[in-house]
Amino acid sequence: MTRAQIFEFYRRLAEADPAPETELAWTNPYTLLVAVALSAQATDAGVNKATRALFERVDSPAAMLALGEEGLKAHIKTIGLFNTKAKNVIAAARILVEQHGGVVPRDRAALEALPGVGRKTANVVLNIAFGEETIAVDTHIFRVANRTGLAPGKDVRAVEDRLVRVTPAPFRAHAHHWLILHGRYVCKARRPECWRCPVADLCRFKPKTPAPPAAG
Known part of the structure; x- marks a missing residue:
């Protein structure tokens, strides 16, 4: 173009x-970080359903550590790869408490150093929580x-x-x-x-998909 x-x-x-706005439910940068990490290979709706009760109880890395890995699994067991995700979320919470004072850092390298957090997750957190143009x-x-x-x-x-x-x-x-x-x-x-599509005339995709036939 x-x-x-x-x-x-x-x-x-x-x-x-x-x-x-994002369709993931979150209340602060930490719950956003957790929600995005859990959303890998899962739908936002599925994550929101699993985290509704979780985020009423947990809204900080310290609270996540207090809940523990097994407690977290009980909340997120409906999400794909929940065992690995639970392990990563707990490990990340420990790093946030020990190295960042329990605060989610506004720094790409620090975010990507957290278990289960890759470039995509870091970009989402930087954009939504901190207003970065990522x-x-x-x-x-x-x-x-x-x-x-x-x-x-x-x-x-x-x-x-x-x-x-x-x-x-x-x-x-x-x-x-x-x-x-x-x-x-x-x-x-x-x-x-x-x-x-509002941008169909600008789009390079061909052939354009026709509208479905009218019902009845």
Whole structure:
């Protein structure tokens, strides 16, 4: 896409949803960190269901350590890979207490040093909790960036780097949310809903998916 087309792409997404937010439930930077770590290979809705009671009881690394690994497992056993995730969350809580005074650091390297926290999770926390202009590339964003021609790349890091370069300044803070929501609800993996897409005329995907036949 040209610079003008990229600006228009984001402008339309912004017009449709001026203040997009994550669909994960969280109350502070620590609960956000936990929720994002638990969301790997799981749906936001599934994570929210599992953490509803958990976050009423636990909202800090110290409280997580007090709950313990087995206690945490009881809350998140409906989430995929819950054994590994529980182990990582407890280990991360211990590091946060011992090395960061129980506070989630506003620092990429420190975040990525936590067990179970990779670049994508760090980007989400930096963006949502601290307002950093980061873009966390998940499967939805990777698909949208490549399919539309917005920021094609062979892997998630290549797509992230290109998105950071081409996203106009007014849209950087919310770019992550607009793209993930567009991929989740419109530019779907198996059957993109091109007939109701606000950026269909800017998109490089062909052939466009036609609207389903009217019922009745």
